[in-house]
Amino acid sequence: MDVDTNGHGRAGARIAGLMREAILDGAYAPGARIRQEDLADRYKASRVPVREALRILESEGLIIRVANAGAWVSQLNLAECEELYQVRERIEPLLLRLNVPLLTPGAIDELDEVAGRMEAAADAEEFLALDRRFHLATYAAAPTIMLHETVVRLWNRTHHYRRAFVRVARSTGDASANHDHRLLVAALRRRDAEEAESIIAHHIRRTRLELARHPEIFAHPS
DSSP, X not given: OOOSHHHHHXXXXXXXXXXXXXXXTTSSOTTOEEOHHHHHHHTTOOHHHHHHHHHHHHHTTSEEEETTTEEEXXXXXXXXXXXXXXXXXHHHHHHHHHHTTTOXXXXXXXXXXXXXXXXXXSSHHHHHHXXXXXXXXXXXXXXXXXXXXXXXXXXXXXXXXXXXXXXXXXXXXXXXXXXXXXXHHHHHHTTOHHHHHHHHHHHHHHHHHHHHTOGGGGOOOO
């Protein structure tokens, strides 16, 4: 067990990292209860670092904590998801614009390589992981006060529903997302911030509209 403050902080960050990976990988469904005692037992830690881990995950938008009640993996209904996607449609183009002149040729080459790997992805989970890597890399170069952090939080809160969209798209043979990725890489190579903004806004909008066509995605079990 960790006994010092620094030790608790390190243990909390470690637990948060493992839990973050598990949540994003789908090991926890939206709305799943997260019990402190279960985490303490699983990670061989005291309650203090577990509470710190939950605080970190809450700040990232991955879980919701209710005072004197507990913690749950974030979940959304259709109206909430549509609202968050509309926010994303407006602020991600701005963040991308700030990054366009700062992305190095090498970074853009890496984006191109990831886009190719997405096209060849064997399943939805591989595509989803690469898609997150691709888009967050396009936002990583510009220093911001709160915009980047806000975008990542929105990505975390909508992650489970993006997974559902990817599964639907793959089942119908819809390759429009791959086309968008190639267009975006080309716009970045030209340093065309206006075109890049337009591409990403339409990219996010398409996902929002497709999710609205599948309300069953939001029928979380009680």
